[in-house]
Amino acid sequence: MGGFLFVNINEMGSLSMSTNHSLVEAFKKTKYQLAGHGPKDIQTLKATFEDVDGQLGSDIYGKGKIIEDFQNKLAKYLGKEEAAFFPSGTMAQQIALRIWCDQKGIKKVAYHPFCHLEIHEEDGLKELHHIEPILLADKESVIQLEDVLGMKDKIACLLLELPQREIGGQLPDYDTLESISAYCKEKGIRLHLDGARLFEILPYYQKTAAEISQLFDSVYVSFYKGIGGVAGAILAGDKAFIEESKVWKRRHGGDLISLYPYIISSDYYFDKRINKMEQYYAEAQELAHLFNSCKGVSTKPLVPVSNMFHVHFDLPKEKVEAIFIDLYTATGIGFTHNPRQMSGLTCYFEVSIGDAYEKIPKEELRNAFKMLDERIRS
């Protein structure tokens, strides 16, 4: 199982300051895991290329059938005029905000305090684009209409992340989205969607991706979250916006001679998993219920609105890790390899449901939770 993560991918490569190696080892030996799509190994790529004709020509610097077909497919899926494939969401989103700022002649945008651009990108937006972010809403809440109405600064663009990942994947009401969208349109503020997990929220809203996207001027989606691809992102919007984004892609060094390893795998896993989002959503609710039935354990949100949620323990990290090591060994089910310490002697971890969950026999899963509850109480 060489492909299990030794690092916490939730925080983009930053090694947890206190990785418990015994826990990681115990986790690696488990037969089943609650979260994800299985080991992050190179088989993920190999599998996608097995049935593709080797004589298929590479994309060349953004041109060619492979990249154009996928861009057209996603533009259509998202109900936007055009789309561009990017190696990363980090690149795609900075560029989207830059274009809107340039267009408006205002170097300010607004987003949530836990926005990916604010906490995971080494301040690329500020260092490369000199754009100042206005932080909207309380850290633990999603952005509401009042937050937008209450803004004093003049901004070029508002970014909404759906779901708000760092607080367990919370969502505003759909009405709120519509109100914010209408307000932005009225005020000439561009609205950008950080849809890294857009596919994952469609079952909750009971909307199509295109219906949600039409509330936004620009949309970014990712192919290695719920879709489980290797890497890559799509940015979608109107024709002029996408054309300009390609110029910025070249400037950022993202206009590679060949992006097909990411495009072919993104397309493969998109087709394979796009219709499983309803299942992941239902499973997340089922699993959250199991967690919430244990003493001193609660999920955020209490009832998930996507395939993801956070699990909070009213116990110190070390205590939880000791319980988990025993639990993994006894049941063969891995819950997490990396709980994170919170202030006040509590800890939490993130769960994102993928293909791994359906493989766990229900009886064994119930037994594991029974054991977990007993160990917490003992």
Added chain:
Amino acid sequence: MGGFLFVNINEMGSLSMSTNHSLVEAFKKTKYQLAGHGPKDIQTLKATFEDVDGQLGSDIYGKGKIIEDFQNKLAKYLGKEEAAFFPSGTMAQQIALRIWCDQKGIKKVAYHPFCHLEIHEEDGLKELHHIEPILLADKESVIQLEDVLGMKDKIACLLLELPQREIGGQLPDYDTLESISAYCKEKGIRLHLDGARLFEILPYYQKTAAEISQLFDSVYVSFYKGIGGVAGAILAGDKAFIEESKVWKRRHGGDLISLYPYIISSDYYFDKRINKMEQYYAEAQELAHLFNSCKGVSTKPLVPVSNMFHVHFDLPKEKVEAIFIDLYTATGIGFTHNPRQMSGLTCYFEVSIGDAYEKIPKEELRNAFKMLDERIRS
């Protein structure tokens, strides 16, 4: 032969304004080609993964065995303290110059008028990093010591591209390199090597990559030129420089969750072709001689100093294309699919020797050149 390029990859994806489709079609039907490693198709990637264990774990945001092993291997090969893998040279080089400018507190660098950063990157260096380039030397000549000595501006860094690709892959004398390096060291000017084709010039200089690299503070090398990989670059330098380059890689959006498709293929083709550079160099000289034996045809340089050179025809592009279409059909050997018009009714194209050349039977090659010469004279 779906993998043949319809676009001119020499100019980074910009379609030639006057692509001759009959020529492209005739070229696609040829059995042999003078330049390159064969079709640019996805088999290039598939071949590298065939013998790799699918359970091998992915690199994760710059961490993990796959990426660290390759970085260490190239750092050692280049005689530098550390190395970082980048998705592209565009990203790696802008970052290198930015770090040196920040360190010196001077937002100016110097490079050749045909530097990649000046003509192929949509002004990323200026738009993202606000660095002003000083253009050194005449367009048709490589940078000489006098050009450096004559600089009036105070610069943070000088970039040398070896070989100077856009003028046929010319090189300064090794003594010149040593003198420029010594001068920069004395003056506190950082010296950066655009070594996109560094491997390809080692046979001419009769130096190791490490010997050349030690003249420079930072070095970039590419894995899809002579090496023929899918994409990817290495930036090498001292530990502090490389650590900082990784922060900028994150900012640029190049710190992907998984870069292994490019790393594994770069490593595979590096091992496969690094010892073929002497052969490519000898073949380039042989082929240039054949061109120079034709009436009104000359190569730049006259005697190649790497695996590449330009071929200039004292004939208009349309005339050369008509000759080539007949030539390809009669001989099955493709010379180029994209000659470029020059002022004064002449045209030229680039040749970079790879694995394709050795497959051409010598007798057939000589006959093709005989026919070419006859057609030019007729």
